[in-house]
Each structure stands twice: as C-alpha cells, then as structure tokens.
Amino acid sequence: MVKALKIDFVSDVVCPWCVIGLKSLETAIANASDVLTADITFQPFELNPDMPPEGENVAEHIARKYGADATRSEGTRDLIRNSAAELGFTMATTRDSRIWNTFDCHRLLHWAALEGRQPQLKMALFTAHFTDQKSLADPEVLVDAAVTAGLDGDAARHVLATGAYIAEVRQEERHWRDMDIHAVPAIIINGKYLITGGQPVAAFEKVLRRIAAEG
Numbered sequence: 001m002v003k004a005l006k007i008d009f010v011s012d013v014v015c016p017w018c019v020i021g022l023k024s025l026e027t028a029i030a031n032a033s034d035v036l037t038a039d040i041t042f043q044p045f046e047l048n049p050d051m052p053p054e055g056e057n058v059a060e061h062i063a064r065k066y067g068a069d070a071t072r073s074e075g076t077r078d079l080i081r082n083s084a085a086e087l088g089f090t091m092a093t094t095r096d097s098r099i100w101n102t103f104d105c106h107r108l109l110h111w112a113a114l115e116g117r118q119p120q121l122k123m124a125l126f127t128a129h130f131t132d133q134k135s136l137a138d139p140e141v142l143v144d145a146a147v148t149a150g151l152d153g154d155a156a157r158h159v160l161a162t163g164a165y166i167a168e169v170r171q172e173e174r175h176w177r178d179m180d181i182h183a184v185p186a187i188i189i190n191g192k193y194l195i196t197g198g199q200p201v202a203a204f205e206k207v208l209r210r211i212a213a214e215g
Helices: 016-031 058-066 070-086 103-114 118-131 139-148 153-162 166-178 201-214
Strands: 003-011 036-044 186-189 193-196
Touching: 003 016, 003 201, 016 036, 016 070, 016 118, 016 201, 036 103, 036 118, 036 166, 036 201, 058 070, 103 118, 103 139, 103 153, 103 166, 118 139, 139 153, 186 201, 193 201
Parallel strands: 003 036
Antiparallel strands: 003 186, 186 193
C-alpha cells in the first residue's frame, strides 16, 4: 500500500542549504514513489528578521554572524555550489552577493499556498535569489517570481502593497519557534518525525521508506 505523508518544510529563501535540502528531498520522494506520496507545505522561518531593507553583503554578513574568515567562506560557497549542481540547481553566489530581509517573501508564500502554487513560488524565489542574483527587497522581483510560478502579478502586487497575511505569517513563525525549530531546513513528517539539514538523497529516502513502512 502507498502511504501518504504530510511534510512541513520549515525554511528561508536565502538559506542555501534549504535549496539543497528541498531538491534532495524531492528526489528521495520520487525514488520512493513505490511506497509513498508526499504533500509538502513550506513554513516560514527568517534567518535574519532584523535585516534592513537594503540587505547586507553576504561575505560581511557571514563574517559578522558566524566569525568565518574569507578562506573558510569561499570553501563553504564551493561546497554549496557543487552540492546544488549535483541536484540540478545553479548557485551563482559570490562574495559580492547580498542577503535580504525575507518577510515579504513569506507573506507571498502564504498567499501562494491558498492559491495552490506554493511549491512553484518557493522555487521561483530560490532561483531569483541564488541563480539570478536579484534583490528580494524589490517588490517587482517578487511579483516576477509570482508570475513565473503561475500566479497573477496584479494580485501578488496587491498582497505586497497592502501588508496582507502579516499576522498569519507571524503566528506561523511563532508556532515553529515554540516547537524548538531554531535552524533550517527543518523537515517535519506527519507532525512527528524531524529531519534537519540538507541531507543526501539516500539519507532522506531511507527515513521516508522507514516511516512509510511503519504504517
């Protein structure tokens, strides 16, 4: 019997390991399609809720937040770039890239879930940020991502301009913090099993098959 799994994917759109984790998870789900199906809902998490609208240089941000020097940061970028490439995603981040406040992205993602286009918007935002190196502080970049995801551009612009879904996203963020989610990606399966980090495909598949087998 094929088992249906409910997956909450807690993440931020400026988190590179979240892209890797998602692509890896999607591959694992496809590999295990003989025993399971999965419905993924993307839940909001802000890595940098106090980030100003103008953003920050990513190398300076990592040095300030994590104390990483230039050599270590470059090594991490290479690892991320290669890991993403193996999963079919292009990371174009350099030491001159910027990181952004993502609250408006999460508001759009909340709306996209209501419209049935959340997975498409999630990937469009990842692509805008990591591949195309666009500013997530620019509302038109977010609108373009929404259109790419198959959503109505004017409706997306209205969501951004009116402050829609602020309360809903704040409530969701509090919920996951209260559930002791303090790092992303965090993948919660059937509200019971937690997997953290950008795991390899084989690791995800092993866990998914075990959960499916438990009935």
